Amino acid sequence: MLSIDGVNFKFTRWPLPNRPPDPVRRSPEMWRQTVLKAPPSNLSSNSPALTKYWDKIELVENRTKIFRPQNFLKNQEHKDPALVEAFKTPSPGAGKFLLHYAPGWNKGTKPYPVLLVTGARHNANIWLDPSQDGKKLGLAQTLVDQGFKVFAITFPHPHGDNYYWAQNIADAVKKIRGVTGAEKVDIIAHSKGGIAARAYVSDMKDEGMDSYQKDVRRLVLVGTPNLGLDYPFRHPANNYAFWPEREDPWYDAPMCWNKILYGGKWENSERLSLYTKAGNYFPGQAQLLSPLSSQHPLSMLEPDWFTTYYGGRGFVSVSKGIKEAAREGGDFMAGLAGKPVDPSVEVAVLAGSRADIPFVHNEHDGPSDGIVFTDSAGHTENLTKGGARLLKKTLLPLNHVELVYDKQAKQWILDALA
Missing domain, CATH: 3.40.50.1820 (Alpha/Beta hydrolase fold, catalytic domain)
Structure with missing residues (x-):
């Protein structure tokens, strides 16, 4: 065991x-x-x-x-x-x-x-x-x-x-x-x-x-x-792999930043994100979100690790945070926890x-x-x-x-x- x-x-x-x-x-x-x-x-x-x-x-x-x-x-x-x-x-x-x-x-x-x-x-x-x-x-x-x-x-x-x-x-x-x-x-x-x-x-x-x-x-x-999982917000470096938008299915994964500093300028990336109020291309992924930082501490080596996870403006990004993304997903995992x-x-x-x-x-x-x-x-x-x-x-x-x-x-x- x-x-x-x-x-x-x-x-x-x-x-x-x-x-x-x-x-x-x-x-x-x-x-x-x-x-x-x-x-x-x-x-x-x-x-x-x-x-x-x-x-x-x-x-x-x-x-x-x-x-x-x-x-x-x-x-x-x-x-x-x-x-x-x-x-x-x-x-x-x-x-x-x-x-x-x-x-x-x-x-x-x-x-x-x-x-x-x-x-x-x-x-x-x-x-x-x-x-x-x-x-x-x-x-x-x-x-x-x-x-x-x-x-x-x-x-x-x-x-x-x-x-x-x-x-x-x-x-x-x-x-x-x-x-x-x-x-x-x-x-x-x-x-x-x-x-x-x-x-x-x-x-x-x-x-x-x-x-x-x-x-x-x-x-x-x-x-x-x-x-649930918090992988997208825990590893924000992945955002650079998914921006800008590509047609290759390999890049079919959600961002967690709604703004990104890219090529020296700020760009709005919310439509490719987990947030359902923008493009809403990943509704099922937003429903899987659940904050797990109390069980597994965050790595401070990730770019804008704190503002990404908890929400705010960082050096290279703006994020609403995992709790807001989960809320926009209807707090699905919290609801499922009460449904055996x-x-x-x-x-x-x-x-x-x-x-x-x-x-x-x-x-x-x-x-x-x-x-x-x-x-x-x-x-x-x-x-x-x-x-x-x-x-x-x-x-x-x-x-x-x-x-x-x-x-x-x-x-x-x-x-x-x-």
Whole structure:
């Protein structure tokens, strides 16, 4: 047992056991061919697009009037031609999402289908091609090989409102139950996606949205900031990477400065920031914010570290501060803290302890997976205080990205679903 910042983890390293072959198991080479070459497939009339990864993709739309338009920067629009074809636009409305059907979705032997929920910036393809070059096999292949009926969701907006994402998840679960006949679905959710999934099973909803339908058996949270995060305000040097605006999706991340001294002159950068009263391009990120400086002291080596975090004018920036940004995001995490997971849901939590994500300013102000502090990812008290059963909570020596595809993480997830 390992304790980090008061959070107890089971800290595990293990060799992967040899598992018996499953009737639908595919060899690694067969899966690589699935990734690199489009397999033959029959498209249903309501599944207009097919990528090289999936058996089929279905556009699902909730036509109720609960969704408001969401703004897209150019680098936030969908770029994959098949996804754009499926959505019929690179910037879809908030009530639309894509449901991806993995090979074997109608042949798996396990009783509970699995819905894979991605975090910010990614689409569902990350679950089959995590390195986005066909060289690594994702969690979806592992689950299919073990007899699971696997589905995944692509959200309309990469940083969308978490209330909207929660409704998208509710609609996806309903659809999966309909096509499989299953009573309940298991959800595996990464990072920001875990907060939206948690909101659904905690019945935290906006006006007009669906109440929790008791249709989730097990919620597996992977690298999810259960206490929120303050990464954007804690590391303001990142602002220089995101200004000026670029169309490359690599730079699709929010600023926390509303003014920046750039090229010797002051420029208004608020439209690219977390503040929702300007461009509001990152509504779901503003909802994740939570001040954590009392648990993890700030580094004074960051530019304008104090005024960035607490608000004010610094040498090279102006910031409203994290509390104002969280307030503009509706103090979402504070509200979620008071909404425990429904007692009918079983919960498993996986956190990472390696802050070594390539080409990223990794979180170094305390133990983390490079993005999320381990005590935030490993927090479970707010989830289980309503009676939900905690199945397991584990800290693995992996970074935030590796948690969705590394062999140890895959085995842990298989065990969590057993």
